[in-house]
Amino acid sequence: xxxxxxRIFQVLGAVLPNSYVQGILTASLYQGSLKSVCxxxxxxxxxxxxxxxxxxxxxxxxxxxxxxxxxxxxxxSAVGATVGRMTCGTLCPFGFLQDLxxxxxxxxxxxxxxxxxxxxxxxxxxxxxxxxxxHENWFSKLCPMGTLIGGLPWVTLNVNVRSMIRALFWVKxxxxxxFVTTSTMVKRPFCRAICPLGAIFSLFNKSSFLQLAWNPxxxxxxxxxRKICPVDIRPxxxxxxxDCLRCLDCTRCPSLKLTTVFHREPFGVPGTSPxxxxxxxxxxxxxxx
Amino acid sequence: MQGRLxxxxxxxxxxxxxxxxGIFREEIGExxxxxxxx
Numbered sequence: 001x002x003x004x005x006x007r008i009f010q011v012l013g014a015v016l017p018n019s020y021v022q023g024i025l026t027a028s029l030y031q032g033s034l035k036s037v038c039x040x041x042x043x044x045x046x047x048x049x050x051x052x053x054x055x056x057x058x059x060x061x062x063x064x065x066x067x068x069x070x071x072x073x074x075x076x077s078a079v080g081a082t083v084g085r086m087t088c089g090t091l092c093p094f095g096f097l098q099d100l101x102x103x104x105x106x107x108x109x110x111x112x113x114x115x116x117x118x119x120x121x122x123x124x125x126x127x128x129x130x131x132x133x134x135h136e137n138w139f140s141k142l143c144p145m146g147t148l149i150g151g152l153p154w155v156t157l158n159v160n161v162r163s164m165i166r167a168l169f170w171v172k173x174x175x176x177x178x179f180v181t182t183s184t185m186v187k188r189p190f191c192r193a194i195c196p197l198g199a200i201f202s203l204f205n206k207s208s209f210l211q212l213a214w215n216p217x218x219x220x221x222x223x224x225x226r227k228i229c230p231v232d233i234r235p236x237x238x239x240x241x242x243d244c245l246r247c248l249d250c251t252r253c254p255s256l257k258l259t260t261v262f263h264r265e266p267f268g269v270p271g272t273s274p275x276x277x278x279x280x281x282x283x284x285x286x287x288x289x
Numbered sequence: 290m291q292g293r294l295x296x297x298x299x300x301x302x303x304x305x306x307x308x309x310x311g312i313f314r315e316e317i318g319e320x321x322x323x324x325x326x327x
Contacts, residue, residue: 029324029325029327031321031324031325033321035320035321035324035325036317036318036320036321036324038320045324045327046327053320053321053323053324057323058320058323061319061320061323062316062319067319069311069316070307070308070310070311070314070316071308071311071312071314071316071317071319071320072311072316072320073307073311074304074305074306074307074308074309074310074311074312075308075311077300077303077304077307077308078301078304078305078308080300080304081297081300081301081304082301204300206293206296207293207296207297207300208297209297209301211293261293261294261297262294
């Protein structure tokens with residue numbers, strides 16, 4: 001997928017699920033039939049313009065009421081089994097925001113790969129266990145995306161909501177500011193270390209229908225794929241990495257391509273691959289961007 | 290690759306079954322109710 005094409009998808013992923021303009025104009029929530037659909041994106045359903053339900057909010061609601069969220073789990077696992085984490089890389093509005101923030105000139109740092117395990121702790125703790133025990137949607141209360149497109153618009157639009165501001169609101173604002181700030185220095189910190197939706201989808205990366213394939217015959221191990229990767233991984237070392245967002249930025253290199261689980265030889269019969277090592281230079285321009 | 294194919298078929302079948310069971314339990318209505326109560 002081309003760089004511009006992914007940006008267009010990300011804009012659509014941010015705009016289309018939040019296109020209920022009447023909600024902003026009248027300070028109301030959309031309550032039509034589309035709200036029964038869990039969007040496979042981190043998109044707050046308390047946003048006045050949201051058309052779909054947040055999958056994480058839905059999972060928590062069922063845990064709060066002491067029920068197993070079959071519909072939510074089924075929806076997310078069906079998406080994960082089909083595309084893995086591709087929705088994180090190509091559609092998620094909060095991921096898009098982090099991608100844009102990283103473009104700011106700032107001190108750049110890498111975070112260790114083991115940070116990924118925090119998102120499984122967040123998924124198990126804040127989405128399933130603590131809501132079940134306390135009957136409160138704790139992840140939604142702290143979610144920075146919820147603060148950005150749910151909390152802040154409501155505080156701006158509605159005087160009654162403004163009068164209900166307590167200490168928790170400032171905690172939420174602090175969490176949002178923390179991730180906005182760190183996103184200028186670290187590639188997608190929220191997606192890599194916190195996002196419970198990404199944690200669910202990452203479980204399917206190894207066995208999803210869409211797969212990333214790597215050709216060892218043509219790869220020069222130049223490492224340019226890591227420079228352009230939005231989560232700082234090397235797809236040539238582990239192309240089924242649970243951190244991989246399937247954004248396909250790295251497929252501009254002829255040694256990497258999108259394939260399906262049904263393709264046994266995605267690059268053709270070994271030794272007869274049309275790709276050449278010099279083709280890896282195709283990433284040079286992207287890495288410099 | 291054969292292992293991945295089997296894993297995909299198993300996960301796809303399992304996720305479709307879980308989703309169908311959720312729809313059968315009329316959880317869609319519960320999701321809409323939750324969204325309306327925000």
